[in-house]
Amino acid sequence: MKDYGMRWVEMENLAEARNALSWIGSDQRGIAVMAGKSLARAIKLEKVPLRAAHVLKQEMLAAGGDAAVHRNVIVNKVEQTDVLLLGTFRQLGHVAQKLAVQPFGLKDVGEALKRLLVLSEPPKERSLDCRGLTLPLGKRTLVMGILNVTPDSFSDGGRFAGVEAAVRQAERLAEEGADILDIGGESTRPGHREVSPEEEWARLEPVLKVLVREMSIPLSVDTWKAEVAGRAMEAGAHMINDQWGLQRDPEMARVAGRYQAPVVVMHNRTGTDYRHMMGDILEFLRRSCALAAEQGLAEDQVIVDPGIGFGKTTEQNLEVMARLGELKALGHPILLGASRKSMIGNTLKVPVDERLEGTLAASVVGVAAGADIIRVHDVQANRRAITLADAIYRGQRGVHYGGA
Structure with missing residues (x-):
């Protein structure tokens, strides 16, 4: 044959x-x-008004593609519908141009579609300004090392709650290749005891003051409290990592804007009921990004985190991991924090101290999906895995040995 x-x-x-x-x-x-x-693409829109859905369907068909809509659109028995645009890169680009002259708000849809097509391409190399310290974005995947100074951390049991132990651990993480240190003064494990801003800052302050003097890499403070974040910025911290995406403490966005500090906005929620899980996650993160933009933060200063382990079942976490690339639609750097999480333990049936292999697998998945920062406890092992994954995935297929 x-x-x-x-x-x-x-x-x-x-x-x-x-x-x-x-x-x-x-x-x-x-x-x-x-x-x-x-290049074929499937692009989803949600809650599109009936008239706009008809136009989208017509334009996609005219371009040689298609648009999936609710079966009752054709008989006008629904007021709105989700829409799945199905076409090649070229067809979708043509439709984006045609929508510029269409009514029903479709001009904005066209502009958003153009932007989304651009975002599907490999990002250009750029820099992340961490209040005077600069990190590369797009060139390689950055590693954020986790330093918990809490007595009840789920992963290290308060081993670094003392100042000397915390400083030694910070130095070790930096030597192993951490690009950023993320310092947390309140546990976020399930069932954790919430502490006051005063108690949280009492844990952070002595460690942070030493590390600001001795570390040459950016220091991130892991907190959702504006008061703690503001004190950390005054003490010399460089980034904020907010597990509630600027949406729990109304002052947090203003703190990030006042100090022009890069901020990680993580998806979080109480409960695990979703309408469309990835759509709901993206909607939450868009609100977070808008809050940051209102305070003058640039696009690359706002880093989105899908919140593995927060407001999601094990099965939902696994689906988010499989669909991480969809976060590129936001146009912001992406952080993945799956290190030692229950998703790994529940899937592999292993305790916290046996989750390294699972963490390494999750980190490589993150690199493949285009994550810019991977947040981990075990820096050296993850640094090595990520370096190899970068060599594979940040290259371009077909550039060597006869191409495709």
């Missing part, structure tokens, strides 16, 4: 498509036309 070596070719973005076409020897003008035809 003569099949001419027929096989699938993996192409995730325009750069990879251009590489594959170049190795064939296609004309450069042809490459410009064909690259967008080789």
Whole structure:
């Protein structure tokens, strides 16, 4: 049987498509036309008004693609519908242009679609300004080392609650390759005891003051309390990691804006009931990003975190891990914090002190999905795994040995 070596070719973005076409020897003008035809996308919109849904369907069909809508749209028996746009990169780009002159708010949809198509490409290298300390974004995946100075941490049992022990651990994490240290003064484990801002700061202050003098890497403070974050900024911390995405303490966004500090906004909620889980997570994070933008923070200063282990069952956490790439639609750097989480323990049936292998797997999944920062307890092992994953996934398919 003569099949001419027929096989699938993996192409995730325009750069990879251009590489594959170049190795064939296609004309450069042809490459410009064909690259967008080789990439299929499915893009979801939610709660689209009926009239707008009709237009989207018509425009996608006219471009050679399609749009999936509720079955009752055709008979006008629904007021709104979710819409799944189905088409190639080129078809979707054509529809985005056509929507610029359409009514029913579809001009904004067109602009959002153009932006989303751009965000599907590999991000350009840029810098994250951490109040005077600079980190690269897009060049390699950064590692955030976890330093808990709490007596009731789920993972290390208060081993670093004392100042000397905490400083030694911070030095070890930095030596092992941490790009950022994330210091927490209140446990976030299930059933944890909430502490006052005064008690939390009493735990953080002595450690932070030493590390500000001795560390040459950015220091992040893991807190949802604006009072604690403000004191940490005054003491010289460089970042804020808010497990409630600026939405629990109304002053937190103002603190981040006042000090122009990069802020991690994590998805969180009470309960695990979702309408559309990824859609709900993205909606929450968009509110968080808007709060930060209102305070003058730039897009790259706002880092989104899907909140593995928070407001999600094990099965929901696994689905979020499988769909991490969807966070790229927000246009912000992505942080993944899955280290030693119950998702790993429940899946592998292992206790906290036996979750390294699972953590390494989750970290590699994060790199493959385009995460910019991985937050971990075991820095050295994760640094090595992430370095190899970067070498694989931050390259472009088809650039060596005959391409695709």
